[in-house]
Amino acid sequence: MRSPGPGPKRRRPVLIGIAGGTGSGKSTVARAIARHIHRRNLAIVEQDAYYRDQSHLPLEERKRVNYDHPDAFDSDLLFDHVCKLLRRQPIEKPVYSFEQHVRLPETVHVEARDVIVLEGILVLDDKRLRDLMDIKIYVDTDPDVRVIRRILRDIRYRGRTIEAVIHQYLTVVRPMHLEFVEPTKRYADLIIPEGGRNEVAVDILVAKIRSMIGRIDSRC
Template structure:
């Protein structure tokens, strides 16, 4: 099993790369784990308390469960991934079955900030994108997929997201095996990554 970690700022294109890899290698050989599924279960908190959580800080992630699930997959066991609601800020009652695959992609802002998790990743990839382009993509996503207003996204980006990016995400670029430039609209090139993956299978 080859475990690939894809990190980078919010809106950098991590999910877009994952989709391209799925198309290249096929669903039978590739499985996906999103960091977003492993936010701490905040079901016991009030909605106001949930809104105060810094979801862009490593403490917001249930790394223990994520590491456990990754180890289970490496040992040939199925896992039931949590499904997280970004509208209600808690895990839903449903889970998603993931079986061991030849390639496992784990993607997220903070996956490289945990030393134990980082040690399980065979190939570390960073998606490099400018602040302005990341903001534009985050704005579109949160309005269309997460039920947020433009004002909420702008406030979040300016008050917290950019600061957390500089503290926790950008510094991880220097430890990655590959950096992918994704600063051109509709022109994401991942052939070098595909070639490296094929050479390691």
């Protein structure tokens, strides 16, 4: 009696990478995609969740760490989690405290979906991640708009003073953007000016994503 052959391959999710400078509108683009792709078919993974834990340092030293350098991220863990999602396996996404600069004990359970959106300032910097991506996006927004958005965000949600935010931007964020973030624009398949407010670009992107859902592939 002939033994049954292997079952059909599971469909590989579509991986979308969204990069761009701080305050450029990466999250807005991700939310715009989510409005067009049913939530049960989409998962969003933020690179910010994968900052390295700094609990071994006193708080004042944690504040001086360069969080805009590629080494600030636990890139190996992020890569491992993205591979799991592409293999249709769930992950426990870290939770990071931006007030204390530590990784919290709790995690967020994320199930694999047909579309995985990976967003963060340096997601296009890691070649391993780029090679997994089906679509690579760079959100390009004027620096003055980005710095205003960062000031508002860090004061409202991260407990920073305006003086601290401006000092960090001038001494760390801007130099790191020019050295590491801006150069990744050359890897992008699509550059979106003004982020999620660019409805034409979002519509084109969503149409492309829909055409790719269901493709069978394995690179992980």
